[in-house]
Amino acid sequence: MKNLYKIIAVSGGILISVMVFAQQRFPRPDFESGYQVPSPTAPEPRSASIEIIDVILLFAALSLVTWFVLKKRSRKGILYTTLFSMIYFGFYRNGCICAIGAIQNVTLALFDPGYAISFTALAFFVLPLLFALFVGRVFCGGVCPLGAIQELVILKPISIPVGLQKALSLIPYIYLGLAVLYAATKTDFIICRYDPFVGIFRMDAPYHMLILGGSFILLGLFIARPYCRFLCPYSVLLNWMSSSSWKHLSITPAECIDCKLCENSCPVDAINKPVSEPVSSSRDVRRFLLLVVLVPFWVLIGGYIGSKAHIYLSRANHTIQLAEMLITNPEVRNDPENLDVQAFLTSGKTLDELINEAELIRENFNTGGWWTGGFLGLAFGLILTGKTLFRNRKDYTPDKGNCVSCGRCMTYCPVGTPGYEMLIKKEIESDN
């Protein structure tokens, strides 16, 4: 046994040293003047072996949170895992690669034959989805660093009016559609560019991003997990997986006693209340059928609008920006401070070639606009249709799609607590 500990200690030491020294294959020059090399805003590349460890830790964290949620039912355990995730995946790994940004890597791999997605990016994309399919959104509950930082700053969560909440929940679909569109057209990774928390993790970002991150933190004090609920594009995919999960967090460990103690316990308003009686009428049925029939029209309308907006959307592409600038303001060629234009002019590429390239990209945006708009139309149509369905429920249950498996509600449920057990015991004794 002692030898085993020695082996583990030595292996751990070697791994740690590999981690330390793997960071810099080419050490920075030693400045005698005391000059400090500024840290880059993008994290330095990591060695492949370290990335394997990241994947292993991701799997381990997901498994741990699953255990805390389903078996141990321990809010504390989830919280400590959340803290570890924020420190490791957030501050230590500088928030990169994350599962949310991996959407773009996967998209680019699908659309660009020349792009080879790394195993890490693929694993970070797939593993949380697999877990969500089987056990719910445990990734959100205790592993996602963005969720973790928001979870830890929740102070006094307030409920948002239900209408506003449902309307804002459409935004992740739009963000997902645009992120896929821009990644597929090799324009930009907008999820990474506009990640509000990565600047905090790296302690370095443009000022407007730091302010955005700070604003989300401040907002998160009172509106729980605002990014997760109203922006995160990955939440769309997790929602789909989790809605049909095999197992899921339950508020009560046994039968719900309808004590209503958990009713306002969820900071993200993801608890479904009991529905005492079915309320379907023929009018409701007609409404439902109408909305179902309208879904293809939503798809067409969305696709049409998406394709019409392709000129506007494509302007985020650098090649198109450059071509349009040279066309509309040809005098910019004489501006020596415009580095983009000067780089182009000295590249040997002709304006004709640039415009041809830009036109091809714009054509891709036209096609992509149809798909993105169609997807949004479909999503909106189905969400609207879903808002006509009534389900008979007699217990308080978490909404499988929206519940982030943070475990707060579990602490409110008295069932299974020593106090409750004692109460039951007394009742039984008094009955006897």
Place this chain on the structure above:
Amino acid sequence: MNPITKQKLTLRTAFIAGIFSCIVCIIMLLNYWQLRQSDPLESKLMENLVQQLENDRQNEALKEEIRNLDLMARKAYFTKQWQIRAGGYLLVGSMVVLVFALRIYYSTSSRIAEPDPSDIPLKTELLISRRWILSLIILLFGMALIAAFLSDDHLARSYELVGREPSIEENAVEEITVRTRLEPDPSADIKMDASREVLTDNITDETGTTPTEDEKVREEISESIPGGGTNRTSAPSAEEITRNYPSFRGPFGLGISRHTNIPVDWDGPSGKNIVWKVEVPMQGYNSPVIWDDHLYFTGADQNIQVVYCYNRHSGQQIWQHPVSDIQRPSGNLPKPTDDTGFAAPTVATDGRYIAAIFASGDVVCLNREGSRQWGKNLGIPDNHYGHSSSLILWRDLLLIQYDDNSAGKVMALDIKTGNEKWSTVRKSKISWASPVLVQIGDQFELILSSSPQVAAYNPVTGKEIWAVECLSGEVGPSPAFSDGIVYATNEYATLIAIEPGSPPEILWESNEYLPEVSSPVAADGLLFIGTSYGVIVCYDAGNGDILWEHECDQGIYASPIIVEGKVYVLDMDGKMHIFKKDAVKTLLGEPELGEATVSTPAFADGNLYLRGLENIYCIGSK
């Protein structure tokens, strides 16, 4: 610790952490603002010192001052950066303490949540949700549609613009491919019809045949009055036109002058054979024109437009006429590029009137005393470099090529009243070339070059006579004409010889040496061009073969002119390359002006007139 004490402690901790966070935040924002103001790379003081150093390179004290200032500025900058970084850590730390303290406070004071007494029925909740969702969908789709319809597809308009890139660096490689190109009809018999007889009012040099006078244009000629042109009311004859130099590239814009005794040797810096030299009063790239003893040109900037008249013998200014108070349509004035300016088009005169046009679209007609006859605006041209097509004045018609990004147009105004006689919309894109007027058979044709076509119009009616689609890109060079053949060209497009007719016939094409700005000139079976990369080429006008070429140190923007059996080609350094008009290269001289030039020379008997960027020169025997 009892809960109440714990609550008080955590609340106070949170309060202090909150105040501390606010203070740090404010200090960081101030620091950031200061940092933005004091970028060492943008320091005005540093700029001034560096400027001083440019003028006084040996000043060691100044160099030391610059070094010290630079060091201080950088130290201050990096210190502030460090302060921001440290502040960031402090802020994060205090925020962590704040949040932690508040969490403990709220957890110690939390009560069991009461169920919401005003429970919304599920049906109502769903109805509200549907309404909000639908509203947001309509809002989002609406915004997307508005953005879509307000977006201009600039790429779709690129066909008007693409094709040519201006030279920017000595070592830049320009490889712009032709965007559209129409091949000549392969079944056409491309041959040189040497026997074709064409009655032209063509201008040949004094070694060729004398021009044939057109009976229709023979007018009663009154006695000419020295110094000011003819005291006449009727339009001058072709003979009179050819005796002067009344428009861009001489009579009818063909690049051929009949004048004699033109100097071949001068030196600007030493003053050799410089009769006079006067400062250009206002910037402009137009070329001087001459009628009798008057020399005319214009100058303009974004505020002022002026027509000048100088005595060509003495260099004294006779009059100047500011062109203002012309009513313009609403809209922003064009912003021409620096290498075009506001006064690129050359004036035209017939001895009675002087017509000028500017980049603003203002056209003005003055009499020979400098008084305005009329002035009007043709519509503010949508021209990204600046309007530069010059004018031709013929038989009381002011002929204007007015191609811009919105449409191609050619028009004729009555020179006496400014009223439009005719206007023809052309199937062409924007162009910077100037028209030429030729006679083919017994009719005159106004020939215009643009992309994609070279076209001829009846100057009296404006009706299109023929057109050939053969050019592309941003067309700068004007056409040439000789022996009944039209020559048109553009850089990265082609050099093409067209035999006018119904239908016109393409005789040959070449793409070896092509000019960007300078217009070609042809006479006696020879065609001369000057390229913007400094090559002067003589082609066989009959078959497009290159007979000889000459490399210069500098590019050529001015157009070559044939005069007195010689070809005068002026490069941008002000060096005139004078060749014998011959199939064999014979360089006769390379006199230097000593000043940069882009304008085409003007000629009169015994003199030539050069407009540099700063001065106008009269060259001749003193």
